[in-house]
Amino acid sequence: MGEVALEACLPVPSHRPRHYEDLEENTPASLSGTKPLPLPQPFLDYLHRSGISPSIYLGVLPRYIRVKPTFEDKISSLEMELGCKISPVTWLHGFYMLPHDAQIASSVAYQAGEIYGMDVASGAAVQALGVQEGDHVLDLCAAPGAKLCMLAGQLGNNGTLTGVDIARHRLAACRTMLQKYGLGNSCRLFVADGTCFDLLPITQRTGSKDIMPSTNETVSEVFGEWCSRKTRRQKKREGRLQKEGDKIELLFYGNGSGVVGLTKNQLLANCSMLQRNHSADHYDKVLVDAECTHDGSLKHICKYEQWGWETLERRLLDPERMASITKLQLQLLTNGFRLLKTGGTLVYSTCSLTYDQNEGVLDKFLNLHYNAELVEITECNRAGWPCEDGKLPHTLRFNPSRSRTSGLFIAKIHKCQ
Ligand SMILES: C[S@@+](CC[C@H](N)C(=O)[O-])C[C@H]1O[C@@H](n2cnc3c(N)ncnc32)[C@H](O)[C@@H]1O
Numbered sequence: 001m002g003e004v005a006l007e008a009c010l011p012v013p014s015h016r017p018r019h020y021e022d023l024e025e026n027t028p029a030s031l032s033g034t035k036p037l038p039l040p041q042p043f044l045d046y047l048h049r050s051g052i053s054p055s056i057y058l059g060v061l062p063r064y065i066r067v068k069p070t071f072e073d074k075i076s077s078l079e080m081e082l083g084c085k086i087s088p089v090t091w092l093h094g095f096y097m098l099p100h101d102a103q104i105a106s107s108v109a110y111q112a113g114e115i116y117g118m119d120v121a122s123g124a125a126v127q128a129l130g131v132q133e134g135d136h137v138l139d140l141c142a143a144p145g146a147k148l149c150m151l152a153g154q155l156g157n158n159g160t161l162t163g164v165d166i167a168r169h170r171l172a173a174c175r176t177m178l179q180k181y182g183l184g185n186s187c188r189l190f191v192a193d194g195t196c197f198d199l200l201p202i203t204q205r206t207g208s209k210d211i212m213p214s215t216n217e218t219v220s221e222v223f224g225e226w227c228s229r230k231t232r233r234q235k236k237r238e239g240r241l242q243k244e245g246d247k248i249e250l251l252f253y254g255n256g257s258g259v260v261g262l263t264k265n266q267l268l269a270n271c272s273m274l275q276r277n278h279s280a281d282h283y284d285k286v287l288v289d290a291e292c293t294h295d296g297s298l299k300h301i302c303k304y305e306q307w308g309w310e311t312l313e314r315r316l317l318d319p320e321r322m323a324s325i326t327k328l329q330l331q332l333l334t335n336g337f338r339l340l341k342t343g344g345t346l347v348y349s350t351c352s353l354t355y356d357q358n359e360g361v362l363d364k365f366l367n368l369h370y371n372a373e374l375v376e377i378t379e380c381n382r383a384g385w386p387c388e389d390g391k392l393p394h395t396l397r398f399n400p401s402r403s404r405t406s407g408l409f410i411a412k413i414h415k416c417q
Helices: 020-025 041-049 069-082 120-129 146-155 168-180 232-243 264-276 298-307 309-317 319-338 356-368
Strands: 063-067 095-098 115-117 136-139 160-165 187-191 249-253 283-289 340-350 372-374 396-398 408-415
Touching: 041 309, 063 069, 063 120, 063 146, 095 120, 115 146, 120 146, 120 283, 120 340, 120 396, 120 408, 136 146, 146 160, 146 168, 146 283, 160 168, 168 187, 168 249, 283 319, 298 309, 309 319, 319 340, 319 356, 340 356, 356 372, 356 408
Parallel strands: 136 160, 136 283, 160 187, 283 340
Antiparallel strands: 063 095, 063 115, 187 249, 340 408, 372 408, 396 408
């Protein structure tokens, strides 16, 4: 589905939703005149139980792009090509706002990898992490990769970026993005379960010089430069590695990621480092953009029209599914924090606006981790961000109808001694 107004793509209900009145009452003045949204009753009940007003889905959101710094002075040529107004987002550098129906995919800039579509609230989550050149950064739920690309851009050529996702096909899309935008040099991507992933960054201390190769490894098992076209030998080797029952698969690595020249055992030897508890070898920054019910995303809710509303009932409304998703979120957050070095920063975000998946998960996490502290997001013009306070100190919520962004929850955590 393209970028379409929600009202235009949702089915007309056979009955008047119970929370219709709530919807009318809560319609923001700036959006008045917009018809109430026809959502199925079970979903409205879910929103009601979760304390979310259905009014957040009213109105048509603009679309956003992030542009490479070198492209910023060429915005007028993109305006001419697309035939629409493109305005800079005043509160987050590098982001621009377009009409909701603007089609960027055929533009010269998109094809040349100068711009990509990314919601500006997602950009805020990345900005909150405060990445600096030289950092070792972990993105524990990386696919399909918009945030990973922004992280890679902020990192420059100094430091490393490790992306992890459990879904191979989604991580492959991430790899395509990194390559298209020329951002993969310092990155490595692993297909792995983020709840137990335990590879540390390849820093000088844990780099190839410190780790002795295993005696039964051959030269052919040393990682050479990654390329999209693989030789038959490489494919055979990868097949063999997977057959050996690896839980972790290295899907992509750039020349400056520290992987080139290592053997498989050297790379995986990083695992044992955690037991040694050298916190200094851990990641400086960790992003846990956790799997969630996506109920803050208008675009995502629209997709249920294609998938069928019964899919939504199965994915969002089933109590067992909800319990398993909050458990997964807590496990991802816990493991991300374990991989973070003392003094480091972690950002937890979801595109759900329910209490349970955000403050609820954090509450449980903070009760178990005396050395975790919620801290204020002070990055880049933060005072101008169009968000609201969450229900825990320093947490933020982007409410779509007020912020004109996709819905997002963001919390920033500091790892103390
Ligand atoms: C909200 S999406 C992440 C979006 C991504 N950060 C971006 O900006 O494009 C959540 C991701 O978590 C992944 N995921 C789900 N369970 C996981 C697990 N146990 N370990 C790692 N990733 C997981 C999903 O495959 C999905 O790609």
